[in-house]
Amino acid sequence: MKRLLLILASLMLLAPAAPAYAAGTLTWTADDGITAYKSAPTTATAGATTIVFENSAATGNTTGMPHTLTFDTSTEGYNHDVSLNILANPFDAGNGRHEATVTLTPGRYRYFCSIPGHSTMVGEFVVTDGPGPDPDTTPPTVTAAAAGTQDADGNYVGTATVTVTAADNTGGSGVKTVEYSLDGGAFQAYTAPVAVTAAGSHTFRSRATDNAGNVSAVGSLSFAVVAPAPDEDTTPPTVNHTVAGTRDTDGNYVGSATATLTATDDDSGVDRVEYSLDGAAFTAYTAPVVVSTAGMHMLHYRATDKAGNTSAEKMAHFTVVPAEEPDTTPPTVVAEVDGEENENGAYVGRATVTVTANDTESDVATIQYALDAGAWLAYAQPVVVTGLGAHTVRARATDTAGNTSPEQTVTFTVVGTGSDACEVPDTRTTVIIGGDDTGVPNSDTGDGCTINDLIDEYASYPNHAAFVRHVETVTAALVAGGTLTKRQQGTIVRAAARSDIGSLVR
Structure with a gap:
């Protein structure tokens, strides 16, 4: 597998040139997992930005698992002015670390891994206005907030989940690192919300450093965790999705896609399920969501149980392409x-x-x-x-x-052809086919020819069916001309069908 995967990166800036803000750096990392990036930014500042994607042994990839960092350029609700697609693995020419320079504009960007089977490796980040061309001497800001089920005294029951948010809206160089320290411990990198389960009082400190080297003041958050009562529900529901529909060879859904959400909770039970489609506000889920608008779509969803526990927000993305119009035009x-x-x-x-x-x-x-x-x-x-x-x-x-x-x-x-139409007419009294006497009078049909002459049982036919069709055609015309009745025609046609005229065994 070594050296076989190459970086695929295409950069296409669609928007007008942005002001010359101070350059920033955004870093994504990946490892052996296929469900989420190991780390990813959540905020950025508008302007020239260096994108770093590292999927290497240093970031925990020990198997050579490839991943991409791909920016979404079609889903509604997101910026589409940057086209980026980086493929990385520990054995490529860059040893899994690659950089690209782009210009970000204020708004939201969505990114994902485009490798089949890695569909949950999806996320988004928010870009705020840049500060202008002046040097960045202002440190970033950092805040921490705890969430979870609280008792009447404000203590967190069972678990407190602390989320850190950092921004560099004034300085403009962009947040480079976020760190935290729990209960006096050493500072360590913050990559995801921190779940604190130990009972007792806690102090959570956080700080951030921007790309200009400015370090924020240390923020401090105090809270207490208490053990849940033996029967108290502190576990959020489990929620999942399925997407159904007719798919083409590229995996796109043809005409429409139907997203079904399911949630379970073994303790207090599910209270509600909510979803957000393509950046819209969350709304109650009551029935499968049918999406027929062509394009790429992002579905966010979550569930809350009757004890007030809310699951982590999950995402699903899929693409709908138009169905072919049915054929309503006759030949x-x-x-x-x-x-x-x-x-x-x-x-x-x-x-x-x-x-x-x-x-x-x-x-x-x-x-x-x-x-x-x-x-x-x-x-x-x-x-x-x-x-x-x-x-x-x-x-x-x-x-x-x-x-x-x-x-x-x-x-x-x-x-007919005149008086010579039948030089030697068949003057038998009745119509006879293959020796089968029908009893129908062998009438003169005009120009000296009789019905037996027109049936012409001794002519060459490709098969027996062709002879029978010939008899049907001849007698139908005689019925139309008044020479035969419909009943007489039926008698003659049945005699033709009983014969072996036209068959190879005759």
């Missing part, structure tokens, strides 16, 4: 007639109808046709019409999305 259908025409435009002997269909969105699923008053049939090849007289062929198509085209219609007339 287009064209029916064309071909054959030998006489001087009146009638087709001599036979007409061939070809149907084509096209669909620009989905695929064409089926094509159907109907001859004269006949039923709809599947279209598989051009339809040959030999029955004398006027004919109508209707055609339609359906695509794979279920859209059916309007019917397309062609009309034409088929005529």
